[in-house]
Amino acid sequence: MKEPIGVIDSGVGGLTVASELIRQLPKESLIYLGDTLRCPYGPRTKEEVITYTWEMVRFLMKKNIKMLVIACNTATAFTLDILRKELPIPVIGVILPGARAAISVSQTAEIGVIGTQGTINSKAYPQALLSINDGITVQDLACPAFVPLVESGAFSGEKAYQVVRDSLQPLMHHPKMDTLILGCTHYPMIKDVIQEVIGHQVTIISSGEETAREVSAILGYQRKLYQGEQEPTYQFYTTGEREVFAQIASNWIGEKLDDVETIIL
Amino acid sequence: MKEPIGVIDSGVGGLTVASELIRQLPKESLIYLGDTLRCPYGPRTKEEVITYTWEMVRFLMKKNIKMLVIACNTATAFTLDILRKELPIPVIGVILPGARAAISVSQTAEIGVIGTQGTINSKAYPQALLSINDGITVQDLACPAFVPLVESGAFSGEKAYQVVRDSLQPLMHHPKMDTLILGCTHYPMIKDVIQEVIGHQVTIISSGEETAREVSAILGYQRKLYQGEQEPTYQFYTTGEREVFAQIASNWIGEKLDDVETIIL
DSSP states (O other): OOOOEEEEESSSTHHHHHHHHHHHHHOOEEEEEGGGGGOOTTTTHHHHHHHHHHHHHHHHTTOSSSSSEEHHHHHHHHHHHHHHHHHOOOEEHHHHHHHHHHHOOOOSSSEEEEEEEEHHHTHHHHHHHHOTTTTTTTEEEEEEEHHHHHHHTTTTTHHHHHHHHHHHHGTOOOOOOOOOEETTTTGGGGGGHHHHHHOOOOOEEEHHHHHHHHHHHHHTTTOOOOOSSSOOOEEEEEEHHHHHHHHHHHHHHGGGGEEEEEEEO | OOOOOOESOOOOTHHHHHHHHHHOOOTEEEEEOOOOGGOOOOTSOOOHHHHHHHHHHHHHTTOOOOOEEOOOHHHHHHHHHHHHOSSOOEEEEEEHHHHHHHHHHHHSSSSEEEOOOOHHHHHHHHHHHHOOOOOEEEEEEEEHHHHHHHHHHHSSSSHHHHHHHHHHHGGTOOOOOOOEEEEEEGGGGGGHHHHHHHOOEEEEEEHHHHHHHHHHHHHHTTOOOOOOOOOOOOOEEESSSSHHHHHHHHHGGGOOOOOOEEEEO
16 A cells, blocks of 8 residues: 655745655655645735645545645644644644755855745744754845746746846845745746845745755655555645646646646545 | 764764755764774775674764764665664664765766766666666776875875766766766765866765765655754764874864864774
8 A cells, every 4th residue: 555645835835845856756646635725825824834734734634645745834834733633644734844945055154035925924934944043144035026927927028037136136135145945836937037146146946846855855764655556646636726826836747747636625 | 962973984984974964954963983904994894894883873872963974885784774674763874865866966867977986886876866867877897096186185186087087987988977976975076077077967976975965865865864953973983093084084184173082893
């Protein structure tokens, strides 16, 4: 019996984590659930986010997942501790892997974080960074224009550059900042533009890649990586429109899409 | 009570792991034991390596360590599985973190590994890489001239370039290889020369950095990172000459050296 890794997100942003998991752990099966119907979680209350996340978790637990990845920054900030305590399987969020990677890379100990208003307000990244190293200086900045930009499909071009340039302006006066965390799973889509604007002296950390690596480390440490010969399967569920989700998911994941279904939570 | 992280190595090579641990986890205390007297482990029999490693482990377990890092590739290859089974604390070796990081970075899925004759003969890296992703092509190469070069202190200069150029020659005909694992904890000392020779299109993975990050991930996941206000301490033990070891260690670790002692195992 091949137990899949479960991935939950408020919508499609977590597909960056899923595609990295497929790339880094090609023997593992995956079940992804995006709560597209109620996306975005950013402006919602803590209670709403907790309720919605539990609904997703209960759905995936019935599918016999061996590990849960919370691929949404807001959901991680509000539910990681509770889920870790309550679930009998390992639970990993996107915030600590990003923080750890940034600390590992930074030479100046001055680290930037960009994310949605909700994530930046929660102070989850500064807390995570300082809990590991209290000598870190954090420059955090909400970029509310980035998710709409990504969802409009404008990943490059003059408009993208203009939005990114305007948004990142407050970060341009920190010459010691040598590392920037993309604290939102939508942002890797415009990573090239962000890199161009912020400059090549800054290393950009994408939480998706880092989370996939930490999944590999924890599963490997717990001897739970799949070692059989069975081909992996990739199942996708959404609470929203099947066709819209399938279109976006197949763009990000490629041909490896086995199944997309709409469900009611 | 602040429990330290224990680090063992056949000699001084593991100091690259220790210095990364200090940099990435500045709140954690550390105890390092280098078996300088019986170094190198590379040409020794499996039974000898297992016996010596257990002697080091028993010494550190009496010091109440909360995690054990095997900062030696040969010792990792021969003892990781046994120690994980026998010890009540988490045990981390240097091979899997390097393998995981390389898989995360490589876009071409062709990965090079260099190490001592012992490590390359053990096939531990190819096994680790293929256990995660069996689509990886591995080019491995023993570089027996590198450890003597590093121990002679020739980290750069014409001689270093010549040795590295000659040694890496067999890897120069693999244009698809985009990632190179330094599978020996001595090699980060000549990383710049290796990078220059192999070319900047190849990403070099240093097992020390990666192992430190995985220690952070596992301790973080197990909620065992130190969260108090006590200053960290760094204690160093060697089975060889105190003065020689103290000199090398203070070069690598900087002023943070609290104590160096010679012990008999």
